[in-house]
Amino acid sequence: MQSMPRILVVAGVVVVAGLALLSLYTVLALNWSYSDGERTGYLQKFSRKGWICKTYEGELAMTTVPGVAPILWDFTVRDEAVASQMNTLVGQRVVLHYEEHRGLPTSCFGDTAYFADRIQALDYSVPAEQPASPTSR
Secondary structure (H helix, E strand, O other): OOHHHHHHHHHHHHHHHHHHHHHHHHHHHHHOOOEEEEEEEEEEEEEEEOOOOOEEEEEEEEOOOOOOOOEEEEEEEOOHHHHHHHHHHOOOEEEEEEEEOOOOOOHHHOOOOEEEEEEEEOOOOOOOOOOOOOOOO
């Protein structure tokens, strides 16, 4: 009967070590990006969703030529300030900066591997006419 508590101790150590390794892996996967870049398109959809783990999910419609069906690109947002900014830009043409984090162990961090961390609205306003220079007549 003395070996029974030893087995429980070994099993407990194995479980704790496994959880520690999984936690370390998750922290590394969230903080070390596989790739990063920018994508431009129309912010078509943005919402907060999930049963238990609520995440911000969006969809960018990237068009190459007017009249051609857009390519839809799904992304996740982790930062509340960026999510708030995106809510005001739905329907507008934007540039998103993202980082790709592959191999996350659960979907509680987001539905996609692409995490948008910055957004910039593209301004297509026409510049004001420049006054004629004194030398031109």
